[in-house]
Amino acid sequence: MENVASQENLSELLSRQLDEIGFSPKRIQERTSLIKKLSEAKDISTKKLLNRDDIEKIFVGSQREGTGLNHCNDLDVLQINHGVFCLINGHPLNTENGKVIFQAVQKNIPYGYVLLKLQSEGKSETFQQHKYALVEKNEEKYLSSRIFMTRNKDICQTRAGWLAENTNYQPQEGPSIPKNTVQNPIESFILSCLNLKTKKTDVVCALPCGANPILEEWSKRKRKSGWPCRKTITHVLGLPAYVVPVGLRGSKDEDLQWRVCFTKAEIYLIEDFNIVQTKVFIILKLIAKYVLQPISDDISSYVVKNVMLWMSEKIPQRKFCQDNLVARLGDAIKYLKKAVKENHLPNYMIPERNLFEGKLKGNEKALLMDKLNSLLENGEIELKKYMDKPDQLSEELEQVLSTYRIAKEIETDQMKILASFTKKQLVEKYIQMFSYESHGSTCHNILFTDSAVPFSKFYSREWFSESVNVQSSNYRKLLEQSLVRGFRNCKFDTANSPKTAIYSLTCTNGHLRSVVTSVQRPFYDAPDGFSSILSLYSAATCRPRPAATEIASRPPYLTPFSGHFSSKTNYF
Structure with a gap:
């Protein structure tokens, strides 16, 4: 009984700390509501700047989910070309809408990846934009993901004006093209003094994909926990899937492969978490970022997201309550430890895809196992020490908490300013940012x-x-x-x-x-x-x-x- 009471006290302490650094239920809701408005404004302004209705540009990732802070987390952007459509498993083709259509080939391809075989050229303009990336294989034309990534399709690359000219692009990371806007040196100086990140944006280009067979299989899965509920499952079935230009590292035809993803479905499922599920997710992401990623970059935020989605499906949602925060965090760490030990973590939407395939090289696995064991054995002890003597935090932990507190204060001011603008005004401001000359x-x-x-x-x-x-x-x-x-x-x-x-x-x-x-x-x-x-x-x-x-x-x-x-x- 004493141990249970102790876990409840520690759970309350952890929950309160998260509230203080920007992850209270109210702040998470405010953040997601604002980023939705900003995302919609970004999409509208992009369409106006390009004078095209077939390009959709939306915010995704941790900030969109409400689990990330500006200056602590990167901003993720998905740019979708609706002039193209990809079909899985031979669904009927509709060429009347003028879209460029690809057949998604899965045979002899790693799970979760496809080859895109050209079926219809559609409108000449859209086809010409993708023609450079077509290659011939067995007398068929396929869209090469590697060649596709040789051209930067971000709007800042194709526009004039100060913002475009002051945008720096870094080497691509998988399907992502990282970029940042040149900052005033004083701003950069102050952010560095406060241990805050210079804002970085990761832009990923995507093509819509009809992946109903995969979603149907996901929806029929047996779930002991009752999560997600039938209503949520039905909603997810109506959300789009995408393919992004990256293949499985080291596999055959890697340069031709495209990865299937369910970005909007995953965002919706994260939003369906209760507050304790969300807080366990946030703590696990912090552990990954500050404790595990220095050992191995393979423990990414996407890996943590899949761990949390699986845990939510396996453990009844009623057990994700305030008093059990520490217990559920322990369960999540144990699940991750098992995945690392077996070198196998199934993708939540496509379980046949192993997120650890070809990863955790050299002695990384042994070092990760040692660290995860240490967290399980000593985590509660360290929390109890902090509860007894909160002024004796380790320098590393104090720095992390301080960084997030400052980021929260900056975000508070930013949110007040941005919330005062209507969506229409935000659209105008986005357009202005591209219009001013250098x-x-x-x-x-x-x-x-x-x-x-x-x-x-x-x-x-x-x-x-x-x-x-x-x-x-x-x-x-x-x-x-x-x-x-x-x-x-x-x-x-x-x-x-x-x-x-x-x-x-x-x-x-x-x-x-x-x-x-x-x-x-x-x-x-x-x-x-x-x-x-x-x-x-x-x-x-x-x-x-x-x-x-x-x-x-x-x-x-x-x-x-x-x-x-x-x-x-x-x-x-």
Whole structure:
């Protein structure tokens, strides 16, 4: 009985910690509602920019599911071409709609993958866009996933304007093309001081796929737990499937293979979790990210998602209750341990597909087993230590919690700003981001709230006149310490600058438009105090740092930031 009571107390502690770092039921609901609106606005704006109705662009992944935070998790985007359709198992072909149609061939292909054999060329324009990736095999034409990935179809690659020109692409990762937008150096500097990630977006191109035979088999599976319920299953049966351009590593015809995925179905199933299922999922993802992935990249967030979906199908949902959070987390770790030991984790939607096939190489399996055993044997002990002495957390865990608390505060401000826009206004802003030229009307704004936490980065002059009144928590000291540490790293004398907060720096056409700061007099009078501000200006504009003598008679406007952006005069 004592052990049960202890687990209940630990469950309450864990649940409360998750609430504090941004995963309370209310925050998760707010996050998913907002990202849905942003996703719809993104899709509409993409169609308008491309002047095409057959391209759908939506947000997916952890942020879409409500289990990820901006600056802690990447943003995942799925770009779907509805001018193409792929059919599995010889379903009747409808060529009247003008779509390019491929037959999905499964024979002698690894489970969960298909070859796309051309059946109908459809409209000339759509066919020409895919013709470059066609190869001949046994007198038939197939769409090569490898060749398909040699062309970047992301909208930023095909448009002009500041956002497109300042988007950097990294080497592809599987079917994904990672990218990030060049940030103002000050923003990057502050994010690095706060141990936050520079925002990265993973774009995956997909083709619609008629995978009813696979979904029907999934729906008829026996489920002792009663989850998902019949209503949820019926809804999932109506959701689309896709194929994405990646083959099973090391297999025959890898370059021709496309992977079948059920992205929207998985999002819907995650949303059907109760709050304890969701929290177990979040904790397992954190364990994977900070404990297991340093050992092996193969323990991905998608692996964790499949573990959680299987656990939810095997354990009755009523057992996922507040008091059993720790117990269910233990069950999930045991399930993952068994999968690692056997080198076999079935895909939830297509059980014949082994997610660990060809993975966990060398001594990775042994190291993972040791770590998972340690979590099972010592996890509760460590939690009890924390419950007894919460001020004696390990440095690593304290850093993780601190990172997520800060990300939550930034997200709070971002959500308040974004929630104030209608979907129509968001569409207009997305289009504006692509429309502004790289020389002319583009401005970069690093804006901070009263507590000195950055909440957004805006584009275009008109936004700077808008009033902003957003309150956050007590992270002023944290940012001040980060800035002081950053100045010290830059060899600035910070002995007399314990209280520094740079609130806003705005650039137009490479010229400083305004500096709004709040600094204590000792810092301003210090020999290198004002020099630090000038150096930050130089870093932000990539221009030579002005000499202090050049502006001695025109010091920056010193005032605490009140929540309304001010650009009273040009100083340089």
